[in-house]
Amino acid sequence: MLDRVTKEKFRDSLGFDDEQLMTSYLFADFQRSDEFDEYGELVAEAPFVYEACPDIDTIRARATKRLEDYNEKYPSKPMNLVIFDDALKHLLKITRIINTPSGNCLLVGVGGSGKQSLTKLSSFICKQVFFQIALTKTYNDNNLKDDVKNLYREAGPLGKQVTFILTDAEIKSETFLEAINSMLATGEIPGLIPKDEQDVFKLECKNQYGKDLNLKGADPSLLELWVFFINRVKDCLHMVLAFSPVGTKFRDRSQKFPSLFSQCSINWFLPWPEDALVSVSNNKMSGFKMDAKKEVRTALEAHMGKCHDLVTEVCDVYFQRMRRHVYVTPKSYLSFIELYKDVYKVKYDGIDVEE
Numbered sequence: 001m002l003d004r005v006t007k008e009k010f011r012d013s014l015g016f017d018d019e020q021l022m023t024s025y026l027f028a029d030f031q032r033s034d035e036f037d038e039y040g041e042l043v044a045e046a047p048f049v050y051e052a053c054p055d056i057d058t059i060r061a062r063a064t065k066r067l068e069d070y071n072e073k074y075p076s077k078p079m080n081l082v083i084f085d086d087a088l089k090h091l092l093k094i095t096r097i098i099n100t101p102s103g104n105c106l107l108v109g110v111g112g113s114g115k116q117s118l119t120k121l122s123s124f125i126c127k128q129v130f131f132q133i134a135l136t137k138t139y140n141d142n143n144l145k146d147d148v149k150n151l152y153r154e155a156g157p158l159g160k161q162v163t164f165i166l167t168d169a170e171i172k173s174e175t176f177l178e179a180i181n182s183m184l185a186t187g188e189i190p191g192l193i194p195k196d197e198q199d200v201f202k203l204e205c206k207n208q209y210g211k212d213l214n215l216k217g218a219d220p221s222l223l224e225l226w227v228f229f230i231n232r233v234k235d236c237l238h239m240v241l242a243f244s245p246v247g248t249k250f251r252d253r254s255q256k257f258p259s260l261f262s263q264c265s266i267n268w269f270l271p272w273p274e275d276a277l278v279s280v281s282n283n284k285m286s287g288f289k290m291d292a293k294k295e296v297r298t299a300l301e302a303h304m305g306k307c308h309d310l311v312t313e314v315c316d317v318y319f320q321r322m323r324r325h326v327y328v329t330p331k332s333y334l335s336f337i338e339l340y341k342d343v344y345k346v347k348y349d350g351i352d353v354e355e
Helices: 002-009 056-073 085-098 115-125 141-155 174-186 195-204 206-212 222-236 249-256 274-285 294-322 330-354
Strands: 042-044 105-108 129-132 162-167 237-243 265-268
Touching: 056 085, 056 115, 085 105, 085 115, 085 237, 085 265, 085 274, 105 115, 115 129, 115 162, 115 237, 129 141, 141 162, 141 174, 141 222, 141 237, 174 237, 174 249, 195 206, 195 222, 206 222, 222 237, 274 294, 274 330, 294 330
Parallel strands: 105 237, 105 265, 129 162, 162 237
Antiparallel strands: none
């Protein structure tokens, strides 16, 4: 539609040059920088302004800088991400969704596609509180409700922006999804907050009620405060569901829990293209010592990407002939590169031993 309108309304100025169409632009809301004084103290945080990016390399550099900041802040759990074109576009989509009031996201892709890592980075970029279930053998519905209740306090009375990610692996029971479905549909989960605690939550929101609605000195009823609290939670608590489309669970859940799909923006993680695979192999092999010329290393990195593509094609052929699914994921590709490096080192060291 944007292409069509641009051609109709700006035909003379464009001269039918499709390269100038707005659809070639990427948009992001984290392009501005924080302001610091001469002593390095933070003066003002950068506002989130949704605007067009100058070009893909500029926004990639900014995203890479945020990734470095994340790894510096959390050195015990660094993320070694390669922000190739597809990953960058997914990152921009997730940040856009969770930075929007009531923005919830459903990420669909096979395991190892980068759904969790990109969500963590997006949450960090948006300066939100990131939460993921710490799964144990005894974790049950009550534990989930306790965790969600704590997030309600963060998002409601405290007014913090919260990212809550839930993956396939963390759904021990389908009753977990019943609670999340209810939360997405109405903002409430039956039996989550006891009556006596509800009154505490309401009163904690009273000051914020007056500020947000410009009603200084107002004396709202408890019902008005509860409605305000629920709306605030819906605006500030952002649900990110990371599901795999493999098997029948995905289809069954779409029928049983409609709000998981209707209340979320759906983002499909499709297989990595070959140029993305080559970018990843280049990144993973860059610091690896090899007895080879630069041209050979470049050809090897391209060959690694081609190998993964070939295996993916063979999986399709295998399914057509044997009617059995075999999946190779981006995580398989990373394991393949690490295995190559291990085998190369063993074989190369073995030559020295034999000599």
